[in-house]
Amino acid sequence: MSTAESAGAAHRTQDATGEPAGEGVTIACRNVWKIFGEGAERVLSRANGALDDEQLREAGLIGAVRDVTFSAHQGEIFVIMGLSGSGKSTLVRCLSRLIEPTAGQVLFEGQDLLAASEKVLIEIRRHKMGMVFQHFALLPHLTVLDNVAFPLEVQGVDRGRRVPRARELIELVGLEGREDYYPRELSGGQQQRVGIARSLAVEPEIWFLDEPFSALDPLIRREMQDEFLRLQGVLHKTIVFITHDFDEAIRLADRIAIMKDGGIIQIGTPEALVLDPANEYVAEFTRDIPRAKVLSARAVMLPAVAGEQFAGEIPGETRIEQLAGRIVDCEKPLAVVDRNGGVVGQISRDSVLRVMVSADDRAP
Amino acid sequence: MTASSTISNLRLRLLRPATLNRLMAVGAIVAVMVVASRVPWLVAYPENWEIPLRYWVSDFMKWLINDFDLGLFTFRQFTRSIAWLLNWPLVSAQGLLATGFELEIGDSAIDLPRLSWLGVIAAVTVLAHAAGGWRLSVLVATCFGYLAVFGQWSSGMITLSSILIAVPLGAVGGLLFGILGYRSARMERGLLPVLDLMQTVPVFAYLVPVLFLFGFGPVAAMIATIIYATPPMARVTMLALKLVSTEVVEFGRMVGCSRWQMMWKILIPSAKPTLMVGVNQVIMLSLNMVIIASMIGAGGLGFDVLSALKRLRIGDGIEAGLAITLLAIALDRVSQGFTHRAQPAHKEQPKRFVARNPHLVMALAAIVLATLGALFIRGLEAFPESPRISTNEFWSGLVTWINVNFFDQLDAFKNFLLLNFLIPVKRFMLSLPWSVVVGLVALTGYRLGGWRLALAVGCYVAFMAVTGNWEKSMSSVYLCGVSVIIACLIGIPIGVVAARRERAHRVVQVCIDTLQTLPSFVYLIPVVILFRVGDFSAMIAVVAYALTPAIRYTDHGIRQVPAPLIEAATAAGCSQRQMLWKVQLPIAVPEIMLGINQTIMMALSMLVITALVGTRELGQEVYIALTKADTGRGIVAGLCVAFIAMTSDRLISAWSARRKRQLGLA
């Protein structure tokens, strides 16, 4: 988990709700709508691109994605979290145009995807996008090796080159020795490893994962999450990750977007969601999350008292959970420092204990 | 409950508004019927209003054959060249399996022998082993051994060779049509009614046009077979492709598959298990056609059965019929074996062809060795005469014995049913005014599925009157209806028992699997022996043929009742009987109705075949048209049969869908 943390750590230094600065935007969508039903486009344009529940119901339409705007940055894990039916799958399919959005704009590396021709789109999908599916979507008639090599086969890469690449990826996900197995001979977790390896075969710029671990048992799911973080530590992809499990979102995300009824309610770092939920709905999700896992020293620290004696120094982004072990033995507070080693605040045993004990305290 | 309370109960129920409405509706219908029966043209459709559709069709056919010019060549030349093309593979297969080749090189002719019977048996046995292990290989060896031992080898191989050519053509054709239907919704909408017609118009009806266009002989027979056997494959293909999970399709799009790659690298391989079911169907339907196809020159076992039946040589007929049946069983089980065979496991795949395909290599080796051996040992070419067995005497003896000892009982049974059941029903059906029948059917359609359904089924029924086939159609409805009722009375209870007892289920399953592999024609043989010709024999044959779906769907319908419901009912203290009547049956009813629908379809297809044993209805009309080569008459009567089938199919499907929705099963 430590590698991922350092990968994500850079972003956590940013302000609570905002976008991480510095790195480029890989994919962005602006005011994207997807409405299912007859005459959706007409109804939407007549309403000047804004429809509420009432109007949708009257027109007999389903608003699966409603006015969604966000951007995911280079190397970031962007998690979209929402309950069943909130429109997550539809949204992620709009990003790759597997589903044609009703309105809005999708920009991939600055290029307008919705304006791209079928041919350009195929090229982009072949070389720059990878996707992992909830139910694996492996081809039953191919071996593990051929499944992983399939995206390359589609591009016309010859066998001599695609097989070594596939073997490399199989090794990366820890399935060496199973190359000649067929999907039905593997466990769910192993099948999803194949799905992950396959989606990486073309070295995509952006990696979509639609509830990749939801079909797995809790134990396996945890193991796969760790594996996923390990991979990201190596690969640094831009990731759009879908889940309906808030714990999973907290564990993996650099930033989380919370969806409800097709719209995004709040986007922010896990810490920001916990500290400053936009409304009751978001607060409800964060209620049972152990604060110590999410909050950083920076969020809990008090202003440094001049002349105070410190027991030691910790970086501002250290999570409370991690510094707890160290601070128990200290009578004196710890100094919280920024990147340059300047003291920005102090944190005492008391304030850490308060975070760990009181689940309901939103801000200590 | 006392009598008075029952009556007051009844009165209360009669006074409820829903009941009142219904009563009024029934009253209105009766009133209309009474009025209609006073107006002559509403009772019997006037002859001079009939549309001479059959003549139009015949004229069109004549024009097609004689005058239709496609520019460079005529239509007839076009169809004949197709026949010529198809003749090549067929003749080669027949030469290989049955007749041998005669090669002319310069002045001398060389005879190349056919494949040795022993080699063929060894080969199919080995292949059967690959498909399903030892038990299957023993079964298949027995089936083919029967052909050799009972002197059916040559005929059997002629039949087998036409199957071997027809099945791939039908399967590939069906696959391509299915792909077209899958690709475009408009294509699908156009294709489905055509498939409906192809599956419901009796084969006899299009034998004549096929005969005209392609000429008498094995090729025409094969083309008729392909027309008959292809539609289910097209349907299965459309269904199978739609069933491929959306995620897999999305995966294909995400890796940037072209349309071609999507179809052949993703969809078809993923759908393969379901597609194999379609191939199995093609095989079974082709075998079903063997006897009928021999009417336009297929030869082989079908011809043997047909000529034996015509000359009332029961023994020969039974032997050849049994040969077809065994061939059907063998091919069915082998193709199913390949379908269900455990998918490949990860075992290290050897590189060399021989090591990878041991069965194929062994089969080929057996054939080559035995055929070469036949050059030296005569007994390997044709099965030797002396150990051949014929059961002819036995069957003739059996028939005589039955006739001597049981004639009176069988005859009495037959007459009893005829007088008390069949004839009254027939009278009633024929006495119904055509207008009332059309009206009632349309009304039912309206209640079940709205205006479009009402219009469709109303037109179907009116077609029979308008084309002057009313009485024959009603006779068909009567014979089919009676048979279906009896089949349900027998089949549904068997299905209920099978659903509730595991042992019974297994026995019944084996029986109906076997019954379903029997070509429809074969059912006629014992029936004719026992009951001679006529409506009654026809009914028995139809009942026997149409029984299986009633059993199968009842069994399945009861088994699919959700387990939590059963548990809840058990917890509520239901007795076995209550469970059946109050829980299982009501929930299984939609499924059972689909079974009855299937029963009706099969009964209708059998009905036409029973025309050979002398019934007087549409089947006979089609059959007469066949013997007189009257295209129009046959096709119009065939369409009437198709419309009966489609009417009942539409109504029952609509009802069943609605009911399933109400029960929350859909």
Ligand SMILES: Nc1ncnc2c1ncn2[C@@H]1O[C@H](COP(=O)(O)OP(=O)(O)OP(=O)(O)O)[C@@H](O)[C@H]1O
């Ligand atoms: N093809 C479609 N036609 C009509 N409605 C659809 C279609 N696909 C999705 N919807 C509707 O859009 C809404 C969002 O569906 P979506 O599959 O995106 O939800 P989700 O958040 O992915 O849910 P889950 O967690 O169950 O996967 C749902 O109400 C769904 O019924």
Ligand SMILES: [Mg+2]
């Ligand atoms: Mg989803």
